[in-house]
Amino acid sequence: MSIFLTLARRELAALFLSVTGYIIIAAVTLLIGLGFVVFLTNLGSDPTLVPVTEMFYSSYFFWLILLVAGPVITMRLFALEKSSGTYENLMTTPVSDVEVVAAKFAAALVFYLIMWLPLLACLGVVSRFTQQPGALDPGAIGGTYLGIFLVGALFLSLGCFASAISRTQMGAAMIAFVLGVAFFSLGFLASALPATAQWQSNFLSYFGVFGQMRDFARGVVDTRAVIFYVSLTLFFLFLTLRAVESRRWK
Amino acid sequence: MIEVTDLTKRYAGRTAVAGISFAVNRGEIVGLLGPNGAGKSTTMRILSTFLPATSGTVRVAGYDVFHDSVEVRRRIGFMPENNPLYLEMRVREYLKFRARLKGLGWARSRQRVDTVMEQCGLTDVRRRIIGQLSKGYRQRVGLADALVHDPELIILDEPTIGLDPNQIRSVRQLIKSLAGNHTVLISTHILPEAEMMCSRMLIMFEGKILAADTPENLQRQMAGNSQVIAEIAAPVAELQRVWQEVPEIEQYDISAAEGEFYRCALTPRDGHDLRPQIFALTREHGWTLRELTRSRHSLEDIYVQVTRRNEEDKENG
Known part of the structure; x- marks a missing residue:
């Protein structure tokens, strides 16, 4: 457990010690603010x-953040270590592959x-200036954040x-972006199918992120x-773990 | 401490290590010597559990590097090629992070970090960001990292590459000071360096170990055929006549040097040391001698010699 915490803390610190973390937060804050103004x-x-x-979730700003932030946050996790060689340093210490994957994912999730915290400030502005007491429902806010968390x-x-x-951060970001967009589009496929394709559209509706x-x-x-x-999520983390382990059977 | 049996590593279509076997005892400093691409780094990566072997077994401190990989990693300090570090971290912070990763407790890691910073001369830069340090300091950070958990076996891949002569000297001294308490395996392609630091050398070439012996023995084997260079002021004809008369000289080569000096390169027969004889001859003829050296073998010569010997063995056997 202490190794997990040590690793996760370093991963998180790495985002804040480099300029990347601040750029991501600034860009996301800008997009949230723009969406809010609109x-x-x-x-x-x-x-x-x-x-x-x-209303906020259905704006395209929201989906832009979701689709772009994921790849940008995660691209460095393994690819940067591999290209700079520190991966070798990391993997020859007595840490298990599970700890490495879990710590990197946890750090990305916390970041x-x-x-997403600036969104709370936007909602705070609404609740401060609205005349309608029911404009902001705690359940809806909780649900939104749960959705943001899960997606x-x-x-x-x-x-x-x-x-x-x-092997490179650019490659990682591109693959992640393509996977994300593909996943996002799958849900829309259900409505595009002909009415006769019953089970297919039932199956695809599970992927309806929107x-x-x-x-x-x-x-x-x-x-x-x-x-x-x-x-x-667990399935893809499992695949990540297998990818990390793969150097042992390659 | 290390037992390697019949280790082979193949990458797609290329054999990096071809069935090598060797053993390293506790407390030894062993040098893995070879030109680039000889398979040194691959061997070290397998020893440090980073890469799996294609076939063969490797045991470190009695544990198999593949099956008991975590037990092995607990006992080794590895500094990979090019010494990769997290450049955005500060020296002390980085070493503490590494110490914690290697399973040291909070108090113990603090104490060990202070010790290794002292040992590697990093105390003055402990608050500096690694990315802003000179290459020599970074190398010391890498060494400190390898030492921080006081491992039984230290594996250093080209620890002195790219350093200036002063830095090289201090790194060498540091490595020498580890002898006895630790087992050290270092790789290098600089022969004098290995001679200076190591109690034993393994010479690798094209994925094979060609020779394994103490530096003195290897030098002695090689010294046999080493040329003697003598710069003498004397008439050429006389020099030629004299060299021809000495039975121990197999071959000679005379070229003009500045002034009235001539540079003679003399190859001995059957491993004689020609120097005393040449000195006696110059005195006898009343010549002026301004240089008399026996060329030391460069690593390339050793490779050439050892590979040639291998081929001869093959032909004979």
Whole structure:
């Protein structure tokens, strides 16, 4: 456990000791702020009954952050260590592969959550200036953050896997981005299928990140979705672990 | 401490290490010597559990590097080629991080970090960022890292490469000071360096171990055929006549040097040391002698010699 904490702390510190971490946070804060301004303007001219969190999630700023931040945070995890050679240093200390993968993923996840904190400030602004007491529902905010957490964890695990199989950071980021976009698009495929394709569209609807996120933003927590995200995240972490172990049978 | 039996490592289409066997005893400083691409780094990576072997077994302190990899890693300090470090960290912070990774407790890691910083001369730069240090200091950080958990076996891949002569001297002294308490395996392609530091040398070439002996024995084997260079002021004809008369000289070569001096390169027959004889001859003829040296073998000569001997063995046997 102490090795896990030591490793995770270093990974997190590495993001803040280099300029990368600050650039990511600044970019995300800018995008969140832009999205917020856009929907506040719309709200001013066109009042609606839709919860604030749902409006925010359906803006493309939100999805841009989700799809881009994952690869950018995770690309360095393994690929940078491999290209700089420190991977050799790391893997010849008495740490297990599981500890390395878990620590790197945990550090990425913590950073990702820190990155989303500015959204709270935006919601705070809404609650401070709104006349409607029900504009912000704690359930909806909790649901939104749970959705951000689950979807993010999945995208980060995709990124971890991409980084573990790449030698360069650029390669890792590209693979992770392609995987993320492919995954995101799968959900839309369900609606594009002909009505006769019953089981296919049923199957594909599980991958509907967009629809599931809408439920979360409304404060509806569907256990099927939660289990789906958690198990897929674990699956990709398992693949990452195998990729890390692969140097022993290559 | 190290037992390597029939170790082979093949990369796709290329054999990096071809069935080598050797053993290293506790407390020895052994040099792995060879030109680039001889398989030194690959061997060290396998010893340090980073790479698996294609075939053969490697045991470190009685543990198999593949099956008991974590037990092996607990007992080794490894400094990889080019000494990779986390450049954004500070010296003390980095060493503490590494000590914790290697399983040292909080208090013990603090104490060990202070000890190795003292030992490697890093105390003055302990708060500096590694990326801003000179190459010599970085090398010492790498060494300190290899030493921090007081390992039984220290594996250093080219520890002095790219350093200036002063830095090389201090790194060598540091490595020599480890003898006795630690077993050290270092790789280098500089022969005098290995001679200076190591109690035994393994010469690797094209994935094989060609020779394994103490530096003195290897030198003695090689010295047999080494040329003697003599710069003498004398008429050429006379020099030629004299060299021809000496039965121990197999071959000679005379070239003009500045002034009235001539440079004679003399190859001995059957491993004679020609120097005393040449000195006696110059005195006898009343010549002026300004240089008399026996050329020391460079590593390349040793490779050439050992490979030639191997081929002859093959032909004879």
